[in-house]
Amino acid sequence: MADAPPWMAIPASWTCVPPGVFDDAKRQVMIALDSHGPHPVQERLASYYDRDGDDAGASFVELAPRDPDDVTACDVHAVGLLGVRVGPAVTRRLLEHSANRSEVLAALREVQMTDLLIAGPGTLEKMETLYLALRGAWSAQGTDDVDPRVGASAVCARKRPELFPLGDVEVGEFLGLRGFASHRIDWMVYRSLIGDQDVIQDLDAADAEARRVGGRRQLRVDLFRLRMLDAALWTYTRTRSVVPIVPGEPRTDLPGHQGDPGRGNRHQGCPAADLLRRRSPRAP
DSSP, X not given: OTTSOTTTOXXXXXXXXXXXXXXXXXXXXXXXXXXSSSSOHHHHHHHHTBTTSSSSTTTTTTOSOOOTTOOOHHXXXXXXXXXXXXXXXXXXXXXXXXXXXXXXXXXXXXXXXXXXXXXXXXXXXXXXXXXXXXXXXXXXXXXXXXXXHHHHHHHHHHHSTTTOOOOOHHHHXXXXXXXXXXXXXXXXXXXXXXXXXXXXXXXXXXXXXXXXXXXXXXXXXXSSXXXXXXXXXXXXXXXXXXXXXXXXXXXXXXXXXXXXXXXXXXXXXXXXXXXXOOOOOOOO
């Protein structure tokens, strides 16, 4: 991977995603982004981002106050809006003076506010340090039964929403990623997905259509494609029409496993800056 552009490279110690994994995930994403059928994406997103509704979409990232270099009670509450329980023990580790909190804050301040699409090896390694520090807060003795990977991913996505996918269990199963049990593979696959021209086209169309069907509802739509992709996948996997890829057994032969820069990915050869167009300002 030494000759790959920075936004397609991976750390030297990481292993590429096996052939076909990105293609399988992309097929599932295109199903979730379908604008027809019984659960059209624009209808799901309009409901998810409705400020008068009872979904988390309008508040998870935007809920104030927001401090990019601290983990606060507001962050814990925002994570709870997703249905991720932050129990008393984890709350104390994250908010009160502790070794866990010091480790998390040190790692957080090393992770810049940038887009996953252009995250090079150095950024990926810093992301992993933060993720593992947060996972440790959930894994420590006395923690309840919340999957540490889910809890850590949710806090990461709240603090750096343009970098971290949520890591939802049902979404991982739907995309065919759960059997790998690897955050590295998840991140590499998502990096390829948000740089794929087909996915970009359908995400942007879903954004525009959600605003249209939202009518007079007050929608607060995420500014980052990664967040909208998470929302489209999460809302789709909660319908009854989901046919997940059957996951295999956890891959013990891939020690930290990490992502393919994109077999079949249509952003190869395209300048990353051309793919980083932010969404238009939110509709009033």
